Every structure is written in structure tokens, then in C-alpha cells.
Amino acid sequence: MDEVTDPTPDEPAPPDESALTQTPQARARTAFAVIGQRARHSNLLRLDELEELASHATSEPLSEVERLRGHRVAHTLLGSAGTFGFAAATEPARRLECLFAEEFGPAEAVAVTVLLERIRTALVAGPTEDDD
Amino acid sequence: MTLRRVLVVDDDDAIREVAQMALEIVGGWEITVASSGVDAVKRAETDLPDAILLDVMMPGMDGPTTFARLLENTVTAAIPVIFLTAKVQAGDRRAWTHLDIAGVIAKPFDPMTLSTEVSEMLGWTR
DSSP states (O other): OOOOOOSSSSOOOOOOHHHHHSOHHHHHHHHHHHHHHHHHHHHHHHHHHHHHHHHTTSSSOOOHHHHHHHHHHHHHHHHHHHHTTOHHHHHHHHHHHHHHTSOOOHHHHHHHHHHHHHHHHHHHHOOOOOOO | OOOOEEEEEOSOHHHHHHHHHIIIIITOOEEEEESSHHHHHHHHHHHOOSEEEEESSOSSSOHHHHHHHHHHSTTTTTSOEEEEESOOSHHHHHHTTTSOOSEEEESSOOGGGHHHHHHHHHTOOO
């Protein structure tokens, strides 16, 4: 039987000609899109974390440790979603951060559910192009 | 064009990476990164960057505390620091007025114009 070998075990991949001829701006946009996909995944996980925290507050307020954790996650979500072009997520994320900034009880848990859904919809829809 | 060296500090991997790419590819600068305030203080002392982009809200040592540590060290005290933060409410900005920072860049930010914003804040010619 013929020996099966890896056809190109250590051979470097040929240079991507299109990448070499791209402008820095075009190369940057390509790189940002790739990072943005990873950021979207991270932000969806952050929504899950916030949803779980909110579920703890349906009958009594969150502990201070939980509230601070929620505040930090919401803050990170706010900075990330907008930077990667998920414009529709920015405003609900800002309101989310405000809700976790003070005592977080059953009323806040209800409000958060609506905001989380809006952010999730924006993330699933994908980044939007700038108008300018 | 002068080759600038900038240290980017943020605990969010994606933000750190996009800022690094933006400043390297669009700005043409040399970028080093740190994911925490403690790491930033060490890197600043060894790398001596021309400027530091510093996230405000980080676990452990936050941005203002990191900035204070940098000021305490004569080696890093003169490095200009720009806060990179989603905390841009008026109250937050007031809390930073006594700090001798070079500026504040709000998150979300536009990666395509980040190097221009930094240059303008620091009076760097491109």
C-alpha cells in the first residue's frame, strides 16, 4: 500500500496576492470583520450571563457582588457592540449598564429582559454599515 | 512619518485586538498590548511607549489606579495617557478632571479613525 503523506507538511502557504495589493484601509476593514465575528460570539455569551443574573433577581434584589458583575459585563458589552458596528445594540446596552449601576431588583429584571432581547436581535442581524 | 510606539491596555480581547490592528495598519505605528493594569505598569516601564491607551473599567487595577502607578514611577511618569472608555457620562469626566491625562476616547470608537484621534490629542503630526 502506498504510504499516505501530507502533501505540504511544512511548506508555507503562497502569499495572498490580493492582500498584498490592498490599501491599509481595506486590509484593516478585513481584519476588523474577522475580529468582529469573534466579538459577536463573546457578546452573545455576555447576554446569556446577564440573562442568568437577571433571573436571580425575580424575587429579591441581586447581591452587591452579582450586581457589580452585571455592571461590568454590561459595560464591556456596550463598548464592544458599538465598536464592531452593532449600532442598534448600543442604546439598549447603555440602558442595561445604567440598570446595573444601582440596586437591581425584580422591576429591573423585567426591564432587562426586553433590553437583552433587543441587543440579541441586533447582534444576530449583524453589523450595520456607517451612514457617512 | 515618525514611527510611534503605543501601548494599548484593555481587558476585552476583541477591543484590544481591534485597537492594535487599527493603530498598526491604519496608523502605521508599533503597538504593544497589556490586558490588565498590573501588566500595563510593567510593560510601560520596559517598553517606554510614546503613549498609552488605557481602558478605565478593568478588573483588579482599574484605569485611574493604573495611571496613578505610572505617575509614581519616574520612568513612566511623563508618558502621555489617553483613557479609552465607555464611561463618558458627565459625572465620570468630572471625576477625571484632576487627573493629568492627555484625553479621553469614547467607546464605541471607530477603528478607522482611531489613529487620527490619538494623533490629534497628542499633537502628533502624521
